[in-house]
Amino acid sequence: MERNKRPKPRVGYFGSGLAAYWPQFPSLKPAVLAAMERHIAKLREMGCEVVSGGLVDCAERANEVGDLFARERLDLIIGEILTYTASHVLVPIAQRNIAPYLTLALQMVPTVDYERMTTEDMTLIGAAMTAPEVACAFERCALPFHCVVGGDFEERTWTRVKEWIEAAAVKRALMDSRLGYLGHYYPGMLDMYTDFTMHQGQLGTHIEILEMCDLQYRMGLVTEAEIERKLAEIYETFIMPPPGYDRITEKVNPEELRYAAHVACAEDRLVADFALDGLAYYYRGWNNEYERLAASMIVGNSLLTARGIPCAGEADLKTCVAMFILEHFGAGGSFCELYLLDFEGGFVVAGHDGPGHVGIGDKKPILRGMKLFHGKAGRGISVEFNVKNGPVTMLGVTQDRHGKLKLIAAQGESIPGPILEIGNTNTRVRFSMPPGEFGQAWAETGSTHHFALGVGHQLGKIEKLAKLLNLELVVVCR
Structure with a gap:
């Protein structure tokens, strides 16, 4: 007997960074955008319908993306920190939405060449450094904080992401x-x-x-x-x-x-x-x-x-x-x-x-x-x-x-x-x-x-x- 079919989880996704970095490190923004596309594809492979908010690097963009997500009746919002991000561009998106918000802070490589790594290299690798700042900002703004910190290359990291997606979909199913x-x-x-x-x-x-x-x-x-x-x-x-x-x-x-x-x-x-x-x-x-x-x-x-x-x-x-x-x-x-x-x-x-x-x-x-x-x-x-x-x-x-x-x-x-x-x-x-x-x-x-x-x-x-x-x-x- 066939089980009732259910809609795909609707996930709002955006990547974040620091606008001040882009002129300082010309290769950084293209690398961030490429990582975002790769991760959107991975979410779609998990069976999600993805609403992309693009790159958020300033407060004005945060308001726009927050309003977009609020109109889309999402099951989950995933805000991925792809390089250092000031927390003031993340809080407004969570504040404008009923959907749960998940912070994703992934490192792209398992280790580095400590004798050759440059500051520009570190700006892309060190996304996890922002997670504590976001956690504190969310706490002070009375917002629930959920996160996945890990390696982009680790299967268990994406298992945890998928669990959050499924949990958010079940929460929505209960509400409906x-x-x-x-x-x-x-x-x-x-x-x-x-x-x-x-x-x-x-x-x-x-x-x-x-x-x-x-x-x-x-x-x-x-x-x-x-x-x-x-x-x-x-x-x-x-x-x-x-x-x-x-x-x-x-x-x-x-x-x-x-x-x-x-x-x-x-x-x-x-x-x-x-x-x-x-x-x-x-x-x-x-x-x-x-x-x-x-x-x-x-x-x-x-x-x-x-x-x-x-x-x-x-x-x-x-x-x-x-x-x-x-x-x-x-x-x-x-x-x-x-x-x-x-x-x-x-x-x-x-x-x-x-x-x-x-x-x-x-x-x-x-x-x-x-x-x-x-x-x-x-x-x-x-x-x-x-x-x-x-x-x-x-x-x-x-x-x-x-x-x-x-x-x-x-x-x-x-x-x-x-x-x-x-x-x-x-x-x-x-x-x-x-x-x-x-x-x-x-x-x-x-x-x-x-x-x-x-x-x-x-x-x-x-x-x-x-x-x-x-x-x-x-x-x-x-």
């Missing part, structure tokens, strides 16, 4: 996002309760409040042809083996599968009609149509999540945000909690009942019939799979006693081995610390009991996103 909230929280889970204004205020995220009748109404609009197409998609995506060893599992009932496909089609309409980028949902119901409807959303929500529209169970809005972040980092993000600590095997099992990100598994996911959903009303069909083996990242979104959102992250490795045949997602994850120590450290962060599990090591991007959002980040292990 519409997350649906359907039903109500699972009763009694105090850690998950949150308020919508906080999400709007701290992330820029719009929360669209939905009713079960919004979904039920769209059930009546679904055609038989839509249901048949959805069934074909389900058969192509999943396998349906005999019941597992767990007594509450059973073979998938064809009638319940057709109903789940019907619900999935109604969810597609709901997402389209409300232009949703994610969904947090739960509805208890009791011996009525809403109970059956809510219990039959797992298949459709798993398919939506794999398309890039994260769906979090138990109406956990904060974890929906964590899933959204990892999804936009290209890591997926499956709804999870800590299932168990395997002290003998040295790993943690992460999983959950309900929907999962079936797009990041290492094999076809399983559908199991469920005679009941533990702790919940209803019966139906659930998803079972593990996140593919290799590097993984856990990301939690919680809040402190003052109502401030906080990020919690850990990097580990999904490892091979049998998984629980209980109709739930579950993955073996090994961390750099023993299971008991990891469980202790994660719990002490004040995390909610849910988190998102995504593929790859994403901590470098998450650290930068936390800075852009002005949120605390607690790293449990790398």
Whole structure:
């Protein structure tokens, strides 16, 4: 299944220098302009749409470029110091813009010939000397300061630049996002309760409040042809083996599968009609149509999540945000909690009942019939799979006693081995610390009991996103 396509990050780029240098050192300005063109090309190779502000070497140019960038609705501004630059030409650009500002100060060569290097040579090589001046100026002007100082020739330098670009794009995506909230929280889970204004205020995220009748109404609009197409998609995506060893599992009932496909089609309409980028949902119901409807959303929500529209169970809005972040980092993000600590095997099992990100598994996911959903009303069909083996990242979104959102992250490795045949997602994850120590450290962060599990090591991007959002980040292990 194809993930939703997203726009390229829009990056404003300019180079800076000191106008007084140009008549003194005739070869300097052409070298600066050549380096700028080379770096713009590199940013485009990273998949960016680049808006160039050209060379800024005086206060008047700074005002012009700042206004240009303000009109262009950028995700990130990169101001590259290519030779010494007086900080007064950089501050106005940051002041005129909402977009985050990244200072780039790169040295062009790994070393120099100390017996032959001239002052003119040094003016191009020594760009990093300006970074502390800019940092101090930004601090005194109450502007956030972010920078990459390193070698132009180092791959890790450009990896850090790319991480900043991706973090800025995710910040923009959060500000543009519409997350649906359907039903109500699972009763009694105090850690998950949150308020919508906080999400709007701290992330820029719009929360669209939905009713079960919004979904039920769209059930009546679904055609038989839509249901048949959805069934074909389900058969192509999943396998349906005999019941597992767990007594509450059973073979998938064809009638319940057709109903789940019907619900999935109604969810597609709901997402389209409300232009949703994610969904947090739960509805208890009791011996009525809403109970059956809510219990039959797992298949459709798993398919939506794999398309890039994260769906979090138990109406956990904060974890929906964590899933959204990892999804936009290209890591997926499956709804999870800590299932168990395997002290003998040295790993943690992460999983959950309900929907999962079936797009990041290492094999076809399983559908199991469920005679009941533990702790919940209803019966139906659930998803079972593990996140593919290799590097993984856990990301939690919680809040402190003052109502401030906080990020919690850990990097580990999904490892091979049998998984629980209980109709739930579950993955073996090994961390750099023993299971008991990891469980202790994660719990002490004040995390909610849910988190998102995504593929790859994403901590470098998450650290930068936390800075852009002005949120605390607690790293449990790398």
